[in-house]
Amino acid sequence: MTTQTTPLHQLSFENALAELEQIVRGLESGQMKLEDAISAYERGAALRRHCEARLGEAEMRVKAIVQKADGSLSEEELNTPADQPIPARRKRAPTRTTQRPQDDAPSAPIWDDNIPF
Template sequence: MTGEIPTLSFEDALAELERIVRNLESGQMKLEEAITSYERGAALRAHCESKLREAEERVQVIVRRADGALDAKNVD
């Protein structure tokens, strides 16, 4: 079940995580189902955090120079 998480896009993982949170908050799940959902949610959260870190590493900050031209620099 968690084996496919690494292949999920950030958006798909986040959407599933949001569904899990809503279901857990409803209080309508049986205990074992809630535990399983919580475990999957934790794995999805970690995956989302990893995807965000990867994106941050790739993001370039656009800096406007005094003459109005734009420069790009890597974010450290």
């Protein structure tokens, strides 16, 4: 088991997740002193970011595996260093489309606000 003194970059995904789960259980118990709870919360937030970065790296590695036309697999080279954080996904702006002209009516832009992201 890891401790709160282990540097994040030395933790595997599994060890970081186990420590994060332990912190969550401790916070949920309500038995921690305020200062200890704040420190645990800060460590938990850092562990969450570390786990998300590791998952992002794993996702990129999986996406880099390409199936060739003959059915064999190859792995493409990634140019992302392992210690570089994966940026958070940004919410897209609504897309702009134009309506089809009907009876020579001028085209008017409309915004598609029904996009779920």
